[in-house]
Amino acid sequence: MNDMSSVAEIFESLEYGPAPESDKDALAWLSKHEHVFGHFIGGRWTQPAETFDVFNPATRESLARVSQGTARDVNAAVAAARAALPSWRGLTPHARARWLYALARGVQKHSRLLAVLESMDNGKSIRETRDIDIPLVARHFYHHAGWAQLLDAEFPGYHGVGVVGQIIPWNFPLLMLAWKVAPALAAGCTIVIKPAEFTPLTALLFAELAADIGLPPGVLNVLTGDGETGKLIVDHPDVDKIAFTGSTEVGRAIRRATAGSGKRLSLELGGKSPFIVYDDADLDSVVEGVVDAIWFNQGQVCCAGSRLLAQEGIALKLEAKLRARMEKLRIGPPLDKAVDMGAIVAPVQLERIRALVRQGVDEGARMWQPSWACPTEGYFYPPTLFTDVSPSSTIAQVEIFGPVLVSMTFRTPEESVALANNTPYGLAASLWTESINLALDIAPQLKCGVVWVNSTNLFDAAAGFGGYRESGFGREGGREGLYEYLTRDVGGGMRDTGEQPPATRHSPVVTHPQYPGTANSPPIDRTPKLFIGGKQARPDSGYTRRILGPNGEIVGEAGEGNRKDIRNAVEAAHAAYKAWSKAAGHNRAQILYYIAENLASRSAEFANRIQLMTGRDPDDANRELEAAVSRLFTYGAWADKYDGAVHSVPIRGVAIAMNEPIGVLGITCPNELPLLGFVSLVAPAIATGNTVVVVPSEPHPLSATDFYSVLETSDVPAGVVNIVTGGKDALSTVMSEHDDVEGMWYFGRAEGVKAVEYASASNMKRTWATAHARDWFDAGDGEGREFLRQATQVKNIWVPYGE
């Protein structure tokens, strides 16, 4: 059907005709800039240099040339952000709220220009940019104008982290900018942001908009460029935090690059999110859900429901319905107001999709595409359905980032959970059932940061978004997201722990009597073993190490744990995890109080041991003992009180933010305060449902080994707390590298922090590693919400309702 079709002809055929949105204003804006851009640094545009083309993927035409950010540009941008920081941070919350409000209004006032430009730059349909991306951008700025206003009242004792470097992807260019920029500005941070090299244009327009409203120079700096520019930002020593959204591969590299740098990090990475359909679901609505899951934005969505898991009995019927629906999808020029799908962002991405589809076919999966053909002018790929896929297929494991759905079946709810979690990723999940019992049973079992019940791809500024596992860490949106840009006020600044690398291990061969005794009554050896799975286990190495007192005297021995002991301990912790994580808060509280009770009943013995190992005076040792008992009470108290939230999102329904345990947590205790340091870390971890593998104070491990029998007499289930004594840094590295340890806490020295953070990249585990000293006796510094927040991750479960 062409433009000359007569009314009478169309009357018969009733085809859809072209319905183009005008690109006139967007082109005029590009012309105003002569189709070439510098960077936006310190409130001014730099002279364009080393430019490269930005293409419209639907036409393959160049839209503009933008500059490749160099080290000089990055230095200038970071310097501008640093210079702007004191006054931006010094503004009242209300003043920052006004600036964010102005940005929200600015986005709304220019919403169509932004929508059209985004569509041209990215290839996504104008319907999506107009109805989804840009409204969500405005919503994000409004919501965070609110957080800016409330910052002091709602986050007392916290301030912005400082200068933040932000690197965003090409799939939702302006929306990802909003997710990064809005909370950072609200928190009082200044920004250096780099949009993706494929899609920098709306970020540049946004910079102009910020300049128009008079946002102070240097608060927002926009640099264009490719991954090299991103790397320069990541590596810049004067950046306090990096926020990145993109592939897991790059996220891993950033984790390694920033290891030990002291930079805060939040990563929103890839996914292979399950879309689970139970046999009582509304299948016609499921089909539309799939459309919104995997054919939204051509499937170039990190949280795309790309793995369809259908209950066996309805799988064939669902597939037939899907094929019929796919036949009706319309793909075409993104600016056409009546298309469902636009273009793939770039040829390299198109080729990746083609290659993976080819591989899927080669591996024996059955591929289906609609009968119609794609336009040939640009980079288009049709909606694609794979059936006869097994979890071992490449296409079932790898993130395709295209409009390709792979379908598998399951028999039981239990199996659906197993299949859903059978992935290194953990970003999102969608589950469809008309049974509230089933939905609310399954949602907490899914290892991911977002669960949509009978819906998919719902986003809102009030609900945090972010992943579990190798989908990254940190949240964007909501109260939980704001913490990513805040840091705790520490009176008098941070001081180092002063921990030193351990001296060489003392020979375990005993050449003189260790303990007082007589020939008639020799001492009974009390060398502790390790504590694994509720049992005292001999170290695999068959070695022990001497524990020396303050004057170098031998005060005891401890097992020399090695990597196999860590392996065993992690397995024990996993075995205990399912029941412990599901135990009621009240139950966990009872156990923590019981531990406190049993510890208190042995006060003298524990205080004495502290004294013996550290040489501190009795009052001081006793003070540590008393603080440890109190701390156990603190987390006994918290165990049934660290509630989640119900977010106020704009649907008829609720978004339930649940604080879930991280999983199996590795904990390396500080050297100082052998009892209090141990209790201060283990108690919040287990109070929130984690199971732990603990390496106690390296020089003074005997308080922890004495603790075995306290645990044994306090009804702590086997495997919830596992203790491995030995070399701190070596054991920490083993735990940090372990792919089945989900989080790692390390309190020690800078080299150890670096090693932990670097090694954690293997499975992108959450780390809390610091070489900064804490006042463990202080309730503000040594306990409380910060510990609980580190021990948990927020899962947002969206539950629309209505009969």
Add this chain to the structure above:
Amino acid sequence: MSAKRNLETISTSSSNSVAPSAAAREPRATQTRPTLVAGATEDIKPVSHLERNPGVPLDLDAVRSIHVNRSAVERRAATIPTRRTVKKQWQAAWLLRAVTLIDLTTLAGDDTPGNVRRLCAKARRPLRDDLERSLGLTELGLQVGAVCVYHALVRTAVDALAGTSVPVAAVSAGFPAGLSPVEQRLDEIRASVADGAREIDIVITRAHVLTGNWQALYDEVRAFRDACGDAHMKAILATGELATLNNVARASVVAMQAGADFIKTSTGKEGINATLSFALVMARMIREYRDQTGYAVGFKPAGGIRSAKSVLEYMYLMKDELGDRWLRPDLFRIGASALLTDIERQLEHFVTGRYAASHRMPMP
């Protein structure tokens, strides 16, 4: 379950017939196609005469296995108007097709032979002559789908439409509440048919749905259908009074099983009339019934469809959910009165480029 006898004539996009083996078509992007926009475009099939839905025995399993998720339905319904649009000559052509789908309706307590005759005159010549000429449509012999009136005015309408093929539809069977004695309702249907009504819009007893008495609903609709004889029956579900979308879906299925030729949303007298959500649920049930039995049942949204923009939204829904075959008057009607004037205004705008005024259109 009956044989799938109509499937060939009404099939839209069964995967077997249109999709060659996937491997043979890969890679796709090298293929060419004359249009820039790819998407489902069905071959224009000759409009075949459909076998009437004879109904099937009451199948309670089909009723009880229905699951409709309201929030999901509303999300889909909300994007139908935002995912599709037609512009320029496409819009004009679609609106002309809409004219042929209208059941031009007057159902007021103060209806008289006078205003019904006026309505019929509009039904004969729905567009101004000059508009028809400008659009190049004089050959089409454009007329509306039907004229819809109360029983008392059936004969008036039949006389006024003599010499045309425009059928008269009567709202019989105790319209609008459907609470008069069953025998009276059956008699009213027979009387309307006797007076020349070729289509009967019946109303169901909402209480049967609200109490889950599917057998009673089935028996009632079955009896109405029998009373209709050769006249086609549209079953008005009064969706605004059925409380839930699940009930709308269940009532749709039972009405089709009982032999409805059309299922229709509303009398126009309920607090909530036609909505895209109701339409979506009913269209999906029509599709399900066709897949199960092979019979094509028509759909009629009614009440509140007053603008050209709104009627196009229902047409997008039908095209995308059921296919082009459901965009013809034997399977799709729109109950409306003011709508026609707005369509005329839009058509005049298309012809002249100026926004149009209602008072320039001959009133129905």
